[in-house]
Amino acid sequence: MVVTALIIGICLFLFVYWFRSTVILIQRTGWKGSYARSIASANQLSFVGVKDQLHGQAPDNDLPNLFQALQRDYKVLTYLLGHAAIQAGSYTTEQRILMLNFRLMGLWFSAIRRLRPAHAKLALLEMSGTLEYFANVMGHRFATLAAASGR
Numbered sequence: 001m002v003v004t005a006l007i008i009g010i011c012l013f014l015f016v017y018w019f020r021s022t023v024i025l026i027q028r029t030g031w032k033g034s035y036a037r038s039i040a041s042a043n044q045l046s047f048v049g050v051k052d053q054l055h056g057q058a059p060d061n062d063l064p065n066l067f068q069a070l071q072r073d074y075k076v077l078t079y080l081l082g083h084a085a086i087q088a089g090s091y092t093t094e095q096r097i098l099m100l101n102f103r104l105m106g107l108w109f110s111a112i113r114r115l116r117p118a119h120a121k122l123a124l125l126e127m128s129g130t131l132e133y134f135a136n137v138m139g140h141r142f143a144t145l146a147a148a149s150g151r
Helices: 002-027 036-042 047-055 060-083 093-112 117-149
Strands: none
Touching (some): 047 117, 060 117, 093 117
């Protein structure tokens, strides 16, 4: 019984370690051009401003508002990803992993925002990094579409 619990615990730890490493690796993917700011301004998204506020000294009482802004941006970007002209209706494995991570970070933020505001800020930073990745994907899709139609 103890051995089974130990094996399950080790497997769970390794899965969480793999998942977190994968998310970090995906978010650090380099792009030829950064499209996040232009996509954010074109679609009136606020994740860039939220990220800048979090890197500054955002007051702890603003965290719920920042969280709601990221939630709105997430809905817009996932809608755009799912309905874009290229690869419409499908998400890649990387995008699905980041979507799951975004939701998990939202739960983590809700659980710790009152007890550990500094950790809650880190969760919001990771959520904004996910949105930045999605915006870069959208910008890359639009650039690819524009290049293909310009031929």
